[in-house]
Every structure is written in structure tokens, then in C-alpha cells.
Amino acid sequence: MRGLAASLAAGEVRRIPAQTTHARRGGIRHAFRYHVDYMILCPETARPRQLFSIDRLNLASFHSRDHGGPRGQGRGAAWAREVLGEAGLDTAGLTIALITQPRLLGLWFTPVSFWLALCGDDLLAVIAEVNNTFGHRHSYLCHLPDFAPITPQDEMVAQKVFYVSPFQRIAGSYRFHFDLRPDRFGVRIAQIDGAEGLIATMTGPITPLRSRDLLASLIRRPGGAARVLTLIFWNALRLRLKGARYQSPPPPPAQEISR
Structure with missing residues (x-):
């Protein structure tokens, strides 16, 4: 049986029916838990399915311009290989995979x-590509010294430099934990700003991408991106009613990547 990286490199696309949680720390507490549909694929080799297309409209689809570079002008896996190469990782022979929500x-x-930069099924690096609701994007490159394989026990730290929530300062740091297995993915991100901050998680099984599952997801969680944005604005309203102070968005960082 092929490993995850080999299957993705051979063109398979897999689904991650995930659960995401957010828990805000500090003076104003707030928490939520939702189910969200992600997928994992190798953009360089992924093959379309009956209800899933590459760079074409379908029930579900992946579009290269959505990822890897400025919003709407993405270069896909070529951008990820470039970023990793500039950081000192030789990506020749590596599988470059992406975990994202489809269109x-x-x-x-x-x-x-x-x-994800994969050598076999070893995870060597992660680029967390973060989008806010103001049309901006910033990415955080996570890896260990000498790009040693990342285990669930490893913690990687990055300074927070990007405006995500209007109710949190651009201050403190992120602490990343990743757990990638052949049949499961998990990430834990703790944002620490003194006594303030939040803990966000996303976990779920890695399963085959089947047409019936895509249809079932659309029925259970209709709306796709519209649903995601509605949930974001709904929780922002809840925070505002709890007394959280709104902070206007500054310009995005001049630097595209935090390393």
C-alpha cells in the first residue's frame, strides 16, 4: 500500500472532514467549534474527479491562482518550492502538498x-498561508533546524505580524504544532500575547475524495466560502457584544513571508 506522499504525488486527492476549534484567552473569553471540509492534494500532479476539477468550475474545485503568492495571483506549488529553496531546503525529489478548503x-x-514539504512521509516544513477578510495574506514558514522531520511534539515559534482579527493586537507570537499521519492531520496554533491570545486547532481523518462525500458535505454544510465568512462575522458580532474593542486594519506587512 502506497504512503500518503506517494499517493498524492501519483495524482490522488483526499478529503479531510475536519473539526476546528478556537478558544480566546484573557479578559474576554470566547470559544467555538465547527466542522469544516478540507482537502489535501499535490497541485503539480492532482487529477480531476467527476465532481472535482482543477482550474475549472465544478461542484468542488482547486484553482492554482488561489494559493502561493498574492491573493488572486497565486503561482501554486512553484511559489512554495521557491520559498523553501530560499530558506535552504532542496526540494528536488520532495512532494509539495497543500491542505486547503476547496472552492x-x-x-x-x-x-x-x-x-507541506514531504520527503516520503516525513514532514520537513510547513508554510501556513493566512488570509484575512480584508483581502490580505501573509505566510509563516515553519521548520526545525536543518529541516529535521517534524513530529507532533515539536513546537515552532513565529512572531505575529499580520492582522487577522479586529479584536486582537498584532503582538506576541504563534506556537505551531503539526501532526501528520497517513490517515490523519492535526494542527494546533497558540497565539500568545501576555495574558491574552487564543488557541486554534484543526483535526480530521484523511479519507478518499468520493463524489458521494462531496454531495453529503454540501447538504450538511451548505454555502462553502459563504458559510465560512458568515461564521467569522457571526463570532465577530458575538465578541463585539461581549465588549471586545475593534481595532482598524493596518496595511499588510511589506514582507510576504515570515521565516
Whole structure:
């Protein structure tokens, strides 16, 4: 039986029916838990399916321009290989995979996607590609010294430099934990700003992408990107009613990547 990286490199696309949680720390507490549909694929080799297309409209689809570079002008896996190469990782022979939410009926928005650099089934690096609702994007490159394989026990730290929530300062740091297995993916991100901050998680099984599952997801969680944005704005309203102070968005960082 082929490993995950080999299957993705051979063109398979897999689904991650995930659960995401957010828990805000500090003076104003707030938490939520939702189910969200992600997928994992190798953009360089992924093959379309009956209800899933590459760079074409379908029930579900992946569009290269959505990822890897400025919003709407993405270069896909070529961008990820370039970023990793500039950081010192030779990507020749590596599988570059992406975990993201697909477009549904052409609509797209996802708060965060994850580029994975895989040597066999060893995870060598992750690029967390973060989007806010103001049209901006910033990415955080996570890896260990000398690009040693990342295990669930490893913690990687990055300074927060990007405006995500209007109710949190651009301050403190992110602490990333990744758990990639052949049949499961998990990420835990703790944002620490003194006594303030939040803990966000996303976990789910890695399963085959089947047409019946795509249809079932659309029925259970209709709306795709519209649903994601509605949930974001709904929780923003809840925070505002709890007394959280709104902070206007500054310009995005001049630097595209935090390393």
C-alpha cells in the first residue's frame, strides 16, 4: 500500500472532514467549534474527479491562482518550492502538498491553508498561508533546524505580524504544532500575547475524495466560502457584544513571508 506522499504525488486527492476549534484567552473569553471540509492534494500532479476539477468550475474545485503568492495571483506549488529553496531546503525529489478548503460552486475563502514539504512521509516544513477578510495574506514558514522531520511534539515559534482579527493586537507570537499521519492531520496554533491570545486547532481523518462525500458535505454544510465568512462575522458580532474593542486594519506587512 502506497504512503500518503506517494499517493498524492501519483495524482490522488483526499478529503479531510475536519473539526476546528478556537478558544480566546484573557479578559474576554470566547470559544467555538465547527466542522469544516478540507482537502489535501499535490497541485503539480492532482487529477480531476467527476465532481472535482482543477482550474475549472465544478461542484468542488482547486484553482492554482488561489494559493502561493498574492491573493488572486497565486503561482501554486512553484511559489512554495521557491520559498523553501530560499530558506535552504532542496526540494528536488520532495512532494509539495497543500491542505486547503476547496472552492464550492466557484466561491472561495479559507482563513488558513498549509503547504507541506514531504520527503516520503516525513514532514520537513510547513508554510501556513493566512488570509484575512480584508483581502490580505501573509505566510509563516515553519521548520526545525536543518529541516529535521517534524513530529507532533515539536513546537515552532513565529512572531505575529499580520492582522487577522479586529479584536486582537498584532503582538506576541504563534506556537505551531503539526501532526501528520497517513490517515490523519492535526494542527494546533497558540497565539500568545501576555495574558491574552487564543488557541486554534484543526483535526480530521484523511479519507478518499468520493463524489458521494462531496454531495453529503454540501447538504450538511451548505454555502462553502459563504458559510465560512458568515461564521467569522457571526463570532465577530458575538465578541463585539461581549465588549471586545475593534481595532482598524493596518496595511499588510511589506514582507510576504515570515521565516
